[in-house]
Amino acid sequence: MKHPAVGILEELVRIQSVNPHYGEGARGEQELSRYVEAYFARLGLSVRRQQVAEGRDNVIVELKTGHPDSLLLFEAHMDTVSLGSMEQPLVPVIRDGRLYGRGACDTKGSLAAMMYAFEQCARRPEGLQSDLVLCASVDEEHAFTGLLKFLELELPVTAAVVGEPTELKIVVSHKGCARFAVRTGGRAAHSSVPHEGVNAIVGMAKVIGYVNDRLAPTLTRLLDPLCGPATISIGTIRGGKQINIVPESCVIEVDRRIIPGEQPEQVLSEIREELLRWCAEEGIDCTIEPLLLDWALNTPQGDPLVLSAQKAAASLGLADGLYGETYGSNASKLQGIRGIPSIVYGPGSIAQAHSREEWVGVRDVEQAARFYEQLARSYRRS
Numbered sequence: 001m002k003h004p005a006v007g008i009l010e011e012l013v014r015i016q017s018v019n020p021h022y023g024e025g026a027r028g029e030q031e032l033s034r035y036v037e038a039y040f041a042r043l044g045l046s047v048r049r050q051q052v053a054e055g056r057d058n059v060i061v062e063l064k065t066g067h068p069d070s071l072l073l074f075e076a077h078m079d080t081v082s083l084g085s086m087e088q089p090l091v092p093v094i095r096d097g098r099l100y101g102r103g104a105c106d107t108k109g110s111l112a113a114m115m116y117a118f119e120q121c122a123r124r125p126e127g128l129q130s131d132l133v134l135c136a137s138v139d140e141e142h143a144f145t146g147l148l149k150f151l152e153l154e155l156p157v158t159a160a161v162v163g164e165p166t167e168l169k170i171v172v173s174h175k176g177c178a179r180f181a182v183r184t185g186g187r188a189a190h191s192s193v194p195h196e197g198v199n200a201i202v203g204m205a206k207v208i209g210y211v212n213d214r215l216a217p218t219l220t221r222l223l224d225p226l227c228g229p230a231t232i233s234i235g236t237i238r239g240g241k242q243i244n245i246v247p248e249s250c251v252i253e254v255d256r257r258i259i260p261g262e263q264p265e266q267v268l269s270e271i272r273e274e275l276l277r278w279c280a281e282e283g284i285d286c287t288i289e290p291l292l293l294d295w296a297l298n299t300p301q302g303d304p305l306v307l308s309a310q311k312a313a314a315s316l317g318l319a320d321g322l323y324g325e326t327y328g329s330n331a332s333k334l335q336g337i338r339g340i341p342s343i344v345y346g347p348g349s350i351a352q353a354h355s356r357e358e359w360v361g362v363r364d365v366e367q368a369a370r371f372y373e374q375l376a377r378s379y380r381r382s
């Protein structure tokens with residue numbers, strides 16, 4: 001018989017919720033937020049929508065258990081990346097124990113499991129030692145404005161579980177990032193007299209050499225036991241207008257991944273200082289603009305949330321070790337902005353997220369639902 005969480009997941013997959021950032025045909029989260037709202041309203045639960053942008057609402061459900069001093073948050077995003085070249089992105093097909101569909105893995109599998117676990121807690125609240133809140137958020141795949149808006153409510157959340165594909169591993173830390181653009185300036189001239197100009201692309205070539213050959217190797221020393229080393233990667237380059245003009249501008253975008261213990265603002269300001277000094281010595285006209293700063297996640301391993309999660313996993317025969325990831329999630333915002341101890345946990349693998357044939361293991365979704373419910377029933381802020 002099909003587990004109810006898998007039935008919910010099928011419904012979620014049928015509803016297109018591509019993040020509008022992904023362009024034409026993207027419908028956003030509106031229809032899905034209506035579905036989630038109706039699902040909980042039907043159960044008679046306190047559910048509300050929180051507008052984040054025109055036609056884009058978080059859905060927030062609360063369960064009061066008489067323990068307002070301890071509040072456990074379940075959070076999962078509703079948006080997905082573009083439908084891409086998936087064959088039937090909106091038709092949930094179960095084959096060989098896998099459920100296929102856009103968002104099945106990232107992160108509707110987690111959302112469905114959380115919804116089912118929340119429902120079970122609402123139906124049988126006896127013994128719960130914490131109030132519960134579930135936030136189905138918008139816009140994680142672009143600028144995480146949904147989560148930021150949710151934080152404005154300042155609910156007294158004492159711990160959080162963020163649903164993302166972790167292969168049912170308890171993730172207590174992950175990397176953050178300091179992304180920035182570097183621009184080199186030059187002076188335009190006709191390419192027949194290049195000595196009359198200053199070539200911004202040639203300047204940038206030196207900057208790239210510096211980032212790659214001098215900065216990058218020093219980062220291997222910054223090693224987190226769970227997340228691995230800090231890294232730096234140059235992702236884009238644009239420069240020059242046409243072949244017969246010496247280019248006056250060149251821009252690269254750089255993604256420096258930070259590890260727990262590093263602060264994104266500080267990392268960026270150190271890179272800026274170092275790079276600008278070096279460019280000045282080399283006579284390169286250079287400016288640096290911040291693009292995106294995101295915290296690393298670093299939840300203390302002795303926190304009641306982590307201990308409850310390990311206990312819940314062990315009681316279900318699931319992996320109870322602690323893990324780190326290289327990618328980011330909403331969890332680091334919860335911890336970075338409000339100091340909320342957070343873990344990431346969910347069915348499916350990040351390897352299948354955003355992929356051409358996205359799928360999640362049906363059994364994993366069931367296990368995640370059990371884990372979330374067990375955790376909700378056992379968590380108590382110390």
Ligand SMILES: [Zn+2]
Nearest residue numbers: 106107140164
């Ligand atoms: Zn995700």
